[in-house]
Amino acid sequence: MMSTRVKLATVLASAVALGALAAGYAVGSAPRAAPAPAVDRAVTLRPGPRLLTVTDRHVSSAALADPTGPRAVSQQECLRVYAAAGTGICLAPSSPWSYQVVVLDAELRPVRRLDVPGLPNRARVSASGRMVSWTTFVGGDSYTSSGFSTRTGFLDTRTGAAVTTLEDFAIRLGGRPYRNADVNFWGVTFTGDDNVFYATMSSAGKRWLVRGDAGARTVTTVRENVECPSLSPDGTRIAFKEAVDADPAKGWRLSVLDLRTMGVTATAERASVDDQAAWLDGATLAYTLRQDDGRPDVWSVPADGTGEPRLLVPGAESPSPLT
Template identity: 85%
Template sequence: MMSTRVKLATLAASVVALGTLAAGYPVLSARSTPTPASAVNRSVTLHPGPRLLAVTDRHVSTVSLTDPAGPRAVSDRECLRAYAAAGTGVCLAPSSPWSYQVVVLDADLRPVRRLDVPGLPNRARVSASGRMVSWTTFVGGDSYTSSGFSTRTGFLDTRTGSVVASLEEFTVRRAGRPYRSADVNFWGVTFAGDDNVFYATMATAGKRWLVRGDAAARTVETVRENVECPSLSPDGTRLAFKEAVDADPARGWRLSVLDLRTMRATATAERASVDDQAAWLDGGTLAYTLRQDDGRPDVWSVPADGSGPPRLLLRGAESPSPLT
């Protein structure tokens, strides 16, 4: 019998376009069962501590990092994607059956800012300082895409209140030269420690690039091909990312780590196709979501240097984020 992890890899490899993934996302989300009122724990907080934040049945939850299989506290805060750092959280939440919001949360899960966003929630991040909040959604109706779906990625400076609605507003340099194209899409932002430099994925002309951005200058420049959903390490020297096998997303993705000084990529021991923006639990361990063949999510972890096998961290959860 084919194992669940092999089935996961096979299923993930069949997702060949953003439109396919976007169309399937509501189905996967609908399979979650709302958390019963009796299970709601309103004591969940985003204050720093040795805990792991995750989304459980569309609700913000936390568990102990040292005992992730132990008791899980589940809040009544509904999110499809969530992330937190330094006491600031971001929640991509439904505001109606067909519309969504970016909700910035304080450490006690109270909303401090709401932004309406188009499309279906996909990625969410908070910079290590808690200052910068970013998000990615799938949208429909762009005429240049054969599927009719593309992405919108933006970010908010919580200190100044300024909002970038879409990275498509930024000036692009590809291979050292100015570049413009109607088909440019961005997703998966991760901020450096200065809250200005960031990395993201840019897709154009059938290729996917790692880009390095400057928020103040409103520019991005390409760094390396075949890098998707980057996640910067705590020391700022490495990027976890998903790498399309043989540069072909139809064959699935390998969870890998890029050394920014040498530009050398190292594949982790995770062999299943990882369609996620991994989180760093610490300087040497990654956490990420894999879906079972019925669509239910689990959180797994794996050493970042390729030295050890993956292990199941948290059943029935997604969007992992350490609160340390």
């Protein structure tokens, strides 16, 4: 296993074109994972000691006490999934080359659909279940040398109000107003008030953690070299992927930022993690790694830098705790 993980770090570090990676995930250029050992269509998003994942492009769940054991697999097809408080978001194919944001109720019934451009990449739901957010990769612009850029939006499931791109928000960088045609955002994570959020912003070859205000339609930079933030349950820390030596070409280290001290702790995961990690609880992170053949697995690691990575759910991706 260790040799495979070392190879994986090398493979992912060389995959600088994030858009190309997203395209591979979405259209299935990588081999699909084998089906789970047990199939049961009775998947629910109701809170409980279970971990939601995607297995072979379908919403699935497993008991947190035995995540490698029998798995419930639904008929709902998703490329990314996340859920909280009985509300789910599914980034689903609507045709071979188009995708939708699908809001799901607790029994996986679609309650709203939004067409989105590009290839699904990130998905999140606020802790209350009110806000859902998504990121896709789209062609055009100059996000990477591959010519991909991002579109990030969110939806208030209570009012129906939707923001289709964060690029219209007013930006403050280093305390000053900022605007540039190459600005991109990705990886939203909401705070407990369903208004303030964190995300990644890129521009001029740099990436920042930004703190956003949905109501005021503003974002403010917080710290450089923070990608794909994930806010801890207590709202004091952010798990993120940190580009090694601030260079994505060298891969990413899964790390944790303390919002009170601005100190960063690298986790014990040494493989390059190109994912928006999820907090299983206040002390443990879950994330996706891909094997040499492209097969995804969900791993976990302590958030405080101790311990070692552990294989959590083989043949799965897009982890979301339902507790």
